[in-house]
Amino acid sequence: MPLMKSWVASANSAETPFPLNNLPYGVFSTEDSDPRCGVAIGDMILDCAAAEEAGLIELSDEPVFDVPFWNEVMELGAEAWDALRARLIQLLADGSPEQAATAPLLVPMADATLHLPLLVSEYTDFYAGKNHAFNVGSMFRGPENALPPNWLHIPIGYNGRASSIVVSGTDVRRPWGQLKGPNDEAPRFAPCARFDLELEMGAIVGRASDGPITVAEADANIFGYVLLNDWSARDIQAWEYQPLGPFQSKATATTISPWIVTKAALEPFRTNTPAREKDLLPHLRDCGPMLYDIDLSVTLAPKGKPATTLTRTNYSAMYYSAAQQLAHHTTSGCPMNVGDLLGSGTISGETKESRGSLLELSWGGKEPVTLDSGETRSFLDDGDTLTLHGAAKGDGYQIGFGDCTGTILPALTDPYAR
């Protein structure tokens, strides 16, 4: 599919992350307006609440856009999702008869503050990148035992903490936690010394289910995707995670990009999961191309210094798709709700340069990464700004996500001082 032309000039460049082909959904505010639903188009945001009030968009008898989340639109169901996208394309396409009515409802993105685009209902984080699982497993258990026996049969995941989800641009405070090195006699309570990123994609559940659903049903229930950084305190994790999994090591913050890129916008970029080393059981098998060809990268900028690219990889490197994760999530009858967020797991490619965490890039701290400034990093320093970038590359256009960024603040001197 080629670039779709819009009368919004900035949307027609090959460089904009937000051409008419994309139309991602966010929540924005300005000096004059409270947080509300908007759609990115070039370097502008279409104020959906204003468009609804003006009668240009009519999705439901009740207004659904004058709220600081997209959950109400999701609740309307897939037909409404399709109708909204079709209507937005009508309004914003080159030659639209409604250009004159729509143009005043555009807000420059530069004047807007972006907020979390949804109310996150519950958050689940998976471990579905095979290279990542192999790398981490090799470090902890040796390469011969790297992959747990269940790994090729189910997408391993654990429940995370929805309250910790923040939008891109939110500073992240280095956490305290209980730590115990392998040679320490006793644990101590101290600031995390091995704070890390995890490069992930997040899938947003747009339709509730109450019982097991198939992979095809799960795919249909996904509303869209975001970039996701699962900040991880490796030293807290090492001490706490046996036997019941990560807990406080993953609860400080998880940052998502501000725009929900819809499944419809990503449709041309569908790609197959990799060849299966062991056949999946029927209820988890692919029902078509279910991953997406999305280029991903991570940059690290020390305070006041230029950014270095830490890694470049692609979402298609995953072993399990979000639809397979969601299907597995329902096998026990677990009810899923609108606004549930599923982290893909860290996306690492096969090469060293494509690893999705500092844990892997520095091989547990043994091979520090050298930045362009000459500094080295095994894990994150205070003041570091980490940014995830993502784009699906089309014919003369790209589908971008907007940056997923956060700056590390130093740990509190005394976490209990009031």
Next chain:
Amino acid sequence: MPLMKSWVASANSAETPFPLNNLPYGVFSTEDSDPRCGVAIGDMILDCAAAEEAGLIELSDEPVFDVPFWNEVMELGAEAWDALRARLIQLLADGSPEQAATAPLLVPMADATLHLPLLVSEYTDFYAGKNHAFNVGSMFRGPENALPPNWLHIPIGYNGRASSIVVSGTDVRRPWGQLKGPNDEAPRFAPCARFDLELEMGAIVGRASDGPITVAEADANIFGYVLLNDWSARDIQAWEYQPLGPFQSKATATTISPWIVTKAALEPFRTNTPAREKDLLPHLRDCGPMLYDIDLSVTLAPKGKPATTLTRTNYSAMYYSAAQQLAHHTTSGCPMNVGDLLGSGTISGETKESRGSLLELSWGGKEPVTLDSGETRSFLDDGDTLTLHGAAKGDGYQIGFGDCTGTILPALTDPYAR
């Protein structure tokens, strides 16, 4: 403290779970009324929404009781919690000048349907009973390695699934899941064959926090307690839980009792945590008696047959209090919200007769339990009705929770049939 006398006659018996000393909070509906907040007193429920409308209770400028959850009352804060309890005691105490105005607002409990008493924000399940952890660890790793190295230093917990919380009386459908026995060549997808209960208490967070809080602050932030049955699919759990913890094995359902027993009602029953085998780090240390002396038991009734008591134990058998769990939960900066629910972990006493799960009672299925009917159980059968009972025993009165019960429905023949 002796029994407090009420003009509601049924509240003055030593046998009622709901004397004036208790006043637990629930949500009820009748043929004539939608779900709303109510307070149990003897065999009656005081309709708090009606009392608010009549001007007998005034907690806030806005009505807070004519909703199907107690979250709005919790949001008002601890002073309002105290004021409400004081006012309810005024209204319902023997000799109350407002008896005549209040009496018409009582609804017989027998005519009411009980609902979930709160909107569960997020759910965390702990593993803080030492006897349980030791028993399970012994079965899986032998008694010498039973307790993980971190166990005596932090209350181990994992995030559960809030969407799976149901109120007492809700039937529980036996789940399907991926299973693989130690001698199976490959996993298969089949109904769970080792479905189990876990006898727990649940603590309800009534005040939000955004950063680390002390144990004393955590104790102050707890609104009340419920009984909690963490239904567990042991065969699904065994295959999935390494390396990231329980997931689908715990996501079918978790049942809670219908009445939130307030911290204030339980105050006379505070008791110390057991002696510490290793000193806790300062931020997790007790700051007074923080467990409660609550007698607990579990009964199992096969379909159409009388119930057998499976176990009798006490909440004071826990190693960590809910306040310590909540404090630990915030160490990383994890934001906590009103309506968060914390499961205590399985409450097993030291003797065989006081174990809180069939996994322990039947020692992994090796020593089936014999019921009064002569049948045996290693795990739960379809049609079994499981009931948790709990009461703090005072001087001529008791503080009860109401039953926490559920009946096992057979697994679906084909979970994907529509």
